[in-house]
Amino acid sequence: MPHVEIRNLSKEYNSVKAIDGISFNVEKGEIFTIIGPTGAGKTTLLHLIDMLDTPTFGSIHYDGINLNLLSEQEKVAIRRRMGLVFQKPVVFKTDVYKNIAYGLNLRNIEKEVVERKVKDAIKLVGLSHIENIEKREAKSLSGGEVQKIALARTIVTEPKLLLLDEPTANLDPTNVAILEDVIQSINYERKMTVIMATHNMFQAERLGNKVAFLFDGKLIEVGSVDAIFHEPREELTKAFIEGKLVY
Ligand SMILES: Nc1ncnc2c1ncn2[C@@H]1O[C@H](COP(=O)(O)OP(=O)(O)OP(=O)(O)O)[C@@H](O)[C@H]1O
Ligand SMILES: [Mg+2]
Numbered sequence: 001m002p003h004v005e006i007r008n009l010s011k012e013y014n015s016v017k018a019i020d021g022i023s024f025n026v027e028k029g030e031i032f033t034i035i036g037p038t039g040a041g042k043t044t045l046l047h048l049i050d051m052l053d054t055p056t057f058g059s060i061h062y063d064g065i066n067l068n069l070l071s072e073q074e075k076v077a078i079r080r081r082m083g084l085v086f087q088k089p090v091v092f093k094t095d096v097y098k099n100i101a102y103g104l105n106l107r108n109i110e111k112e113v114v115e116r117k118v119k120d121a122i123k124l125v126g127l128s129h130i131e132n133i134e135k136r137e138a139k140s141l142s143g144g145e146v147q148k149i150a151l152a153r154t155i156v157t158e159p160k161l162l163l164l165d166e167p168t169a170n171l172d173p174t175n176v177a178i179l180e181d182v183i184q185s186i187n188y189e190r191k192m193t194v195i196m197a198t199h200n201m202f203q204a205e206r207l208g209n210k211v212a213f214l215f216d217g218k219l220i221e222v223g224s225v226d227a228i229f230h231e232p233r234e235e236l237t238k239a240f241i242e243g244k245l246v247y
Helices: 042-049 072-079 096-106 111-124 143-155 173-189 201-207 225-230 235-241
Strands: 004-013 016-026 031-035 057-062 082-085 161-165 193-198 210-215 218-224
Touching: 004 042, 016 042, 016 057, 016 210, 031 042, 031 173, 031 201, 042 057, 042 082, 042 161, 042 193, 082 143, 096 111, 096 143, 111 143, 111 173, 143 161, 143 173, 161 173, 173 193, 173 201, 193 201, 201 225, 210 225, 210 235, 218 225, 218 235, 225 235
Parallel strands: 016 218, 031 193, 031 210, 082 161, 161 193
Antiparallel strands: 004 016, 004 057, 210 218
């Protein structure tokens, strides 16, 4: 059974078809990247998977469960197995420790365990070199640091499915590489399935097992990294990866 199965999914906002009749599967353990230009529908798709929004047509199945048919209570239970890092992450007006511990405290986890997990997460995302980082006011951090806090806050809850929306958009090349390593290691060592939206085709090529190319709400092509980047079947995919797509 696929981990996530998207069936004939559409999302319309007034007259805008943000997602237009797409279907694909994500298998357990994959890093699945969604590429496509601005406005292609990447964020909308991630929000639908995370149940922040409901489809206009079609359905999403998580471990075989149709998300459309869940009660609010069941949604909360399923959402706890997922973690979404927003494209524009926000931090709470408190210190870094409380920001990262937030989801663990919601789950009533023992204080000592929370402390250990928060420390591990800070180290994992590459923030432990900042002196007294746990006590820093989160609002005082740089854009890239906030992005790392947002990732730490999500992975600390050990979701089975990690949804990442442009996770390296605010980072310099060194930190892009650090975060790509983090994503790869949590996928491999902690067995999290990752669905990641990115503008950055090179990132998709470096990280993805599978790639879906979205354009104008439509799924143009889906396949392995090799197939999409070296033998694309569609002219639109070819134009996009060659940087020649006009839109
Ligand atoms: N709440 C909304 N109301 C109206 N239109 C929306 C809403 N959310 C998204 N859209 C529209 O749906 C389309 C897809 O938007 P989406 O944010 O999913 O694209 P994206 O691929 O994530 O773009 P980007 O790469 O810039 O982040 C856009 O045309 C956008 O304006
Ligand atoms: Mg987006």
